Amino acid sequence: MTQNIRTVFWQDGRVALIDQRRLPHEFHINTYESYTAVADAIRTMVVRGAPAIGAAAGFGIAVAAQNSTAASFEQLQRELHEAERVLAESRPTAVNLFWALRRMMNRLGTLTDLPLDQVRAALLAEAQAIADEDVQTNQTMGAHGATFIPQNATIYHHCNTGALATVDWGTALGVIRSAHEQGKKPFVLVDETRPRLQGARLTSWELMRWGIDHQIVVDGASGHYMRTRGVDLCIVGADRIAANGDTANKIGTYNLALAAHAHNVPFYVAAPFSTVDLSLANGDQIPIEERSDDEVLCIGSERIAPEGAKAGNPAFDVTPNAYITAIITEYGVIRPPFEERLRAITAARR
Numbered sequence: 229m230t231q232n233i234r235t236v237f238w239q240d241g242r243v244a245l246i247d248q249r250r251l252p253h254e255f256h257i258n259t260y261e262s263y264t265a266v267a268d269a270i271r272t273m274v275v276r277g278a279p280a281i282g283a284a285a286g287f288g289i290a291v292a293a294q295n296s297t298a299a300s301f302e303q304l305q306r307e308l309h310e311a312e313r314v315l316a317e318s319r320p321t322a323v324n325l326f327w328a329l330r331r332m333m334n335r336l337g338t339l340t341d342l343p344l345d346q347v348r349a350a351l352l353a354e355a356q357a358i359a360d361e362d363v364q365t366n367q368t369m370g371a372h373g374a375t376f377i378p379q380n381a382t383i384y385h386h387c388n389t390g391a392l393a394t395v396d397w398g399t400a401l402g403v404i405r406s407a408h409e410q411g412k413k414p415f416v417l418v419d420e421t422r423p424r425l426q427g428a429r430l431t432s433w434e435l436m437r438w439g440i441d442h443q444i445v446v447d448g449a450s451g452h453y454m455r456t457r458g459v460d461l462c463i464v465g466a467d468r469i470a471a472n473g474d475t476a477n478k479i480g481t482y483n484l485a486l487a488a489h490a491h492n493v494p495f496y497v498a499a500p501f502s503t504v505d506l507s508l509a510n511g512d513q514i515p516i517e518e519r520s521d522d523e524v525l526c527i528g529s530e531r532i533a534p535e536g537a538k539a540g541n542p543a544f545d546v547t548p549n550a551y552i553t554a555i556i557t558e559y560g561v562i563r564p565p566f567e568e569r570l571r572a573i574t575a576a577r578r
């Protein structure tokens with residue numbers, strides 16, 4: 229990321245996060261000394277984006293272990309289960325959060341015979357591995373995905389899936405970045421992404437830094453641009469992919485997929501395998517986060533709706549698999565029927 233600063237990292241015994249609420253106007257790193265503070269940073273979207281949330285949760289367990297004064301493994305284990313519970317309640321949709329917590333707790337389960345200072349060190353190493361692997365995964369995904377990007381392509385993108393949404397590089401935006409680095413000169417239509425404006429604030433900020441040409445457009449413009457301008461492809465990220473390929477992503481993704489389908493525009497999802505949740509048969513089972521009405525009724529701190537107006541604010545929607553051309557992962561590109569391939573890759577990784 230910027231000057232090699234990652235979105236999530238460990239610094240002097242604390243969890244360091246780029247404060248994404250302050251971008252693009254201020255670049256600020258916050259540091260967190262407790263797992264409760266990390267959970268709060270996830271809830272309030274200091275850190276957001278499925279892989280970045282997972283990495284932050286991993287370091288949240290590491291900081292809980294570091295702060296613990298437990299005198300026995302059993303006591304430490306009880307405390308870390310409580311940290312896991314609190315972190316797991318921070319946001320419900322991105323499965324990477326639960327994936328990272330499970331990985332940390334599984335690692336803990338292998339450390340029963342070690343002195344406690346070695347347990348703490350091993351948990352920090354595991355959190356660091358989650359973060360390091362994420363960067364590698366994204367670059368591999370970027371290389372796979374870039375093969376689908378033609379020269380001078382016009383690409384639709386929703387939300388923010390760049391270095392900021394991951395530890396570094398990005399998923400869908402990482403694919404665009406890889407294509408850019410291959411000299412393909414992509415042009416990106418950036419959905420502003422109401423209500424939190426991840427597109428207008430964060431994706432544009434990243435594309436500016438990388439020197440990728442783009443325009444910010446309102447979320448409702450996709451049908452118009454596909455009909456009048458010619459769009460080569462859409463590429464988005466994912467917060468959770470069910471076994472049949474149904475994909476939860478930022479609210480508005482489904483509308484974009486419908487517009488793409490109507491105009492025969494290929495619709496790609498780029499996500500690491502940690503976003504796949506084979507325990508859910510289909511997208512109807514994915515928990516969708518409802519956020520505060522104020523995110524819709526206000527822009528920033530200014531209220532725009534009349535007093536007394538009510539709002540609905542689902543943070544995510546589910547795009548049915550029928551609208552997805554292919555899912556790009558670190559293990560290659562998966563085409564329908566998705567379930568068979570997703571299960572085969574999972575079995576091969578065991």
Ligand code: MRU
Nearest residue numbers: 276277278389393399465466478
């Ligand atoms: O609410 P957010 O900003 O955490 O939502 C982020 C998204 O929906 C991203 O598209 C998704 O997490 C994939 S990020 C690589």
